[in-house]
Amino acid sequence: MTTESVLAAASTGEQVRRDDRAHVFHSWSAQAQIDPLPIADARGSHFWDYEGKRYLDFSSQLVNVNIGYQHPRLVAAIQEYAGRQCTIAPSFANDMRSEAARLLAELAPGDLNKVFFTNGGADANEHAVRLARLHTGRHKVLAAYRSYHGATSGAITLTGDPRRWASETGTAGVVHFWGPYLYRSAFHAQTEEEECARALQHLRDTLMVEGPETVAAIVLETVVGTNGILVPPAGYLAGVRELCDEHGVLLIADEVMAGFGRCGEWFAINHWGVVPDLITFAKGVNSGYIPLGGVLISDRVAATFDDRPYPGGLTYSGHPLACASAVASITIMREEGIIEHARSLGTEVIAPGLARLAEKHPSVGEVRGLGVFWALELVRDRETREPLVPFNAGGAAAAPMNEFAAACKERGLWPFIHFNRTHVVPPCTTSAEEIAEGLEILDEALTVADRHYVWH
Numbered sequence: 001m002t003t004e005s006v007l008a009a010a011s012t013g014e015q016v017r018r019d020d021r022a023h024v025f026h027s028w029s030a031q032a033q034i035d036p037l038p039i040a041d042a043r044g045s046h047f048w049d050y051e052g053k054r055y056l057d058f059s060s061q062l063v064n065v066n067i068g069y070q071h072p073r074l075v076a077a078i079q080e081y082a083g084r085q086c087t088i089a090p091s092f093a094n095d096m097r098s099e100a101a102r103l104l105a106e107l108a109p110g111d112l113n114k115v116f117f118t119n120g121g122a123d124a125n126e127h128a129v130r131l132a133r134l135h136t137g138r139h140k141v142l143a144a145y146r147s148y149h150g151a152t153s154g155a156i157t158l159t160g161d162p163r164r165w166a167s168e169t170g171t172a173g174v175v176h177f178w179g180p181y182l183y184r185s186a187f188h189a190q191t192e193e194e195e196c197a198r199a200l201q202h203l204r205d206t207l208m209v210e211g212p213e214t215v216a217a218i219v220l221e222t223v224v225g226t227n228g229i230l231v232p233p234a235g236y237l238a239g240v241r242e243l244c245d246e247h248g249v250l251l252i253a254d255e256v257m258a259g260f261g262r263c264g265e266w267f268a269i270n271h272w273g274v275v276p277d278l279i280t281f282a283k284g285v286n287s288g289y290i291p292l293g294g295v296l297i298s299d300r301v302a303a304t305f306d307d308r309p310y311p312g313g314l315t316y317s318g319h320p321l322a323c324a325s326a327v328a329s330i331t332i333m334r335e336e337g338i339i340e341h342a343r344s345l346g347t348e349v350i351a352p353g354l355a356r357l358a359e360k361h362p363s364v365g366e367v368r369g370l371g372v373f374w375a376l377e378l379v380r381d382r383e384t385r386e387p388l389v390p391f392n393a394g395g396a397a398a399a400p401m402n403e404f405a406a407a408c409k410e411r412g413l414w415p416f417i418h419f420n421r422t423h424v425v426p427p428c429t430t431s432a433e434e435i436a437e438g439l440e441i442l443d444e445a446l447t448v449a450d451r452h453y454v455w456h
Contacts, residue, residue: 013050122150260284264343264371
């Protein structure tokens, strides 16, 4: 770029920033305390600001750009279909809606053969719960404390993390429970086997005191996402499935973040060979190129509505352009081996790379994950496991994590941080060389976290 073009781009960036600050109301933010970075371009696993600084994206934006930015085949598919049919109401049949549903049913485990399309993950979870309640005739739903299921009225009540507190409407029937998390076990477990057994007993006890005959569904993230990349221990999901079957409760697997290559499988639950009654999806199904989500529905649940109307709908359910992008994305992932690539990145590149960082940096308390879905839990003390910053910390208390994030960004890496964790969640298409570049920057930035470590 010439000096003139750089200056012109910078000027445009400042205009974008001014208009944003004057008119855009941002989610999850104190409006006067933020200064969003204007983004000029994005390609592959990188994006650029208007001054030409390049960032390697270890966040996939909101852990959704699984196929990477501006994949040419996906962009072309959207452009081509926009020239044919931009929209049609959900009451009609549409070629791309039908094909997207067929492909999703083909990829799903078991007999999840029907798809109800939504605009994103939150409304997918809303409709999954509605389907479960109507199918069972029961009103309660159990959800984990360490969870995030969306920000609409019902989904935020399902959510366990503190984002629920300010907006919770007290929707009747949602009961929270503790899921497995050995590093900070709620059950005083010492091994994965103990954690699994005690977490299942806790869930059984919760069902008992709530009255299993009143419980419609247990909803859980197959692999907990924003709340820690918590991979369930062997046997846990199978145990939850058994509990559900014993009591006539439906199992809802929230795969909004964990699905479509993120965990090295089409659906994360495939790792454990468990078949839920309902699967919710969004994000990676088309990497957010156009808003799309949905619920995969088992034959048994779908049959409830054969002769009984389902009382729910959306103007943009199965939006043709969104469905065209999903068809293209699934096709590209298959033909380009993106699921297999994500799996090998996890086992051959990310896992050993993060293990080396943990050996070098005392502030790394634990590394966990699979595929391109990883977390580093940062601590002040490995012995006590005191978090680098307190739970739900804000203001000055959050300074160590903010300093760490700033160190990443200064070096050209865009991190995903939540509480005392930094997540390593790049696009599934990221190369091994780009992962190595990002890990090198993480290595440098972790020296900032190490300064807060308490030595005995």
